[in-house]
Structures are given as C-alpha cells and as structure tokens.
Amino acid sequence: DGGITQSPKYLFRKEGQNVTLSCEQNLNHDAMYWYRQDPGQGLRLIYYSQIVNDFQKGDIAEGYSVSREKKESFPLTVTSAQKNPTAFYLCASSMGTGRTDEQFFGPGTRLTVL
Amino acid sequence: GENVEQHPSTLSVQEGDSAVIKCTYSDSASNYFPWYKQELGKGPQLIIDIRSNVGEKKDQRIAVTLNKTAKHFSLHITETQPEDSAVYFCAAKDDYKLSFGAGTTVTVRA
Numbered sequence: 001d002g003g004i005t006q007s008p009k010y011l012f013r014k015e016g017q018n019v020t021l022s023c024e025q026n027l028n029h030d031a032m033y034w035y036r037q038d039p040g041q042g043l044r045l046i047y048y049s050q051i052v053n054d055f056q057k058g059d060i061a062e063g064y065s066v067s068r069e070k071k072e073s074f075p076l077t078v079t080s081a082q083k084n085p086t087a088f089y090l091c092a093s094s095m096g097t098g099r100t101d102e103q104f105f106g107p108g109t110r111l112t113v114l
Numbered sequence: 115g116e117n118v119e120q121h122p123s124t125l126s127v128q129e130g131d132s133a134v135i136k137c138t139y140s141d142s143a144s145n146y147f148p149w150y151k152q153e154l155g156k157g158p159q160l161i162i163d164i165r166s167n168v169g170e171k172k173d174q175r176i177a178v179t180l181n182k183t184a185k186h187f188s189l190h191i192t193e194t195q196p197e198d199s200a201v202y203f204c205a206a207k208d209d210y211k212l213s214f215g216a217g218t219t220v221t222v223r224a
Contacts (some may be wrong), residue, residue, distance in 0.1 A: 107157045
C-alpha cells in the first residue's frame with residue numbers, strides 16, 4: 001500500500017452523526033485525493049488537494065468536507081448531510097497533479113451507517 | 115468530462131489461458147492510462163500504465179495497448195494464474211483527475 005495509511009479499517013456510524021476518516025502518507029507527495037467506491041462501480045472523486053491549505057471539490061463532494069493542514073495528512077469528514085454514506089473510501093496520493101503523475105492508493109476504510 | 119467504459123464486467127478464464135479487458139474513453143486530451151488491480155477488501159494497486167506517446171507496453175505476463183485514434187486501450191494477461199483473480203480497473207487522466215471504468219471481475223479457474 002506504498003506508504004499510505006488509512007484508519008480505521010472498519011467504521012460504524014449512527015445516522016445523524018459526523019465521522020472523520022484518517023489518511024496519512026509518508027511519500028512526500030504534494031497531491032492527495034479521496035475517492036468513494038460502491039459495489040459494481042468505479043471510483044468516484046470526492047475531493048482533492050494539490051498543496052497544503054488548498055483543496056478542490058471533485059465529482060461528488062456534497063455531504064463531505066476535508067482539510068489539508070499538513071502535507072502528510074488529508075482527513076475526510078462524512079457529515080450527516082451525506083444521504084447515503086455507506087461505502088468503501090479510498091485515499092490516494094501522487095507527486096503532483098500533472099497529467100502523467102501516478103496515483104497510489106491506501107488500503108481503504110469501509111464505512112457502514114447503522 | 116471524461117467518460118471511461120470498460121468491458122466485460124466479468125471474465126472467467128481457465129488457468130494458463132489469456133485474459134483481455136477493453137476500455138474506451140471520450141476525451142481526446144487524456145494522455146495517461148493506468149490499470150489497477152484490486153483484491154477483496156484492499157485498495158487498488160497500480161499494475162501497469164501507458165502514456166499517449168506509446169502504443170504498447172509490456173511487463174512480464176501483462177501488456178497494455180493504446181489506440182489514440184480510436185480512443186481505446188486494452189489490458190492483456192497471458193498464462194493466467196489463480197493469483198490473477200481480482201477486480202481490474204482501467205482509468206484515463208485528463209488534467210488532474212483520474213476517471214475510472216466500472217471494473218472487471220476476473221476469475222481464474224484451476
């Protein structure tokens with residue numbers, strides 16, 4: 001999983017609660033990403049960050065928030081506004097956001113809303 | 115935006131046979147095409163990639179071909195082994211963003 005750690009591996013949340021997923025990388029990568037994966041679908045981009053203290057919305061940002069206070073860390077908060085949060089969440093990083101920059105993924109966090 | 119279609123969605127092959135997965139993309143500006151392998155409950159792992167100035171790339175039993183004119187690229191796995199069983203995703207990169215296909219579940223029968 002190439003120096004990217006995500007915690008926890010499994011997370012259970014009650015409806016109406018916010019929850020924060022952790023993502024840390026020790027690859028000295030500038031860019032970090034959050035994706036959501038649902039069964040039978042490809043990965044969909046939630047947020048990405050090209051540099052510390054800067055981030056942009058991806059395709060499905062509604063109901064999610066992020067911060068990028070340190071180069072190594074890019075936590076994702078799933079808020080109560082997210083209508084269907086049960087999914088597998090993947091964090092990734094790359095050297096930059098250039099067109100040919102390879103993205104490396106963490107092991108994922110499986111979130112289940114009870 | 116970029117739209118990537120991947121076929122087939124499932125593929126079952128006899129051990130030792132070849133497997134081929136095909137993807138098409140819509141944005142002619144895309145110029146980086148990685149392939150990822152995902153095992154159950156794990157994050158995707160990059161297995162091979164190709165850039166738009168190359169038509170074919172090979173790494174042991176895995177090869178990828180790219181046809182920019184037709185906007186399609188393919189993954190070829192030869193001499194399949196049980197450990198090749200996994201979900202495979204293609205992707206195309208346009209500016210900063212990777213757009214993924216829906217995935218192909220490959221099962222290698224012993």
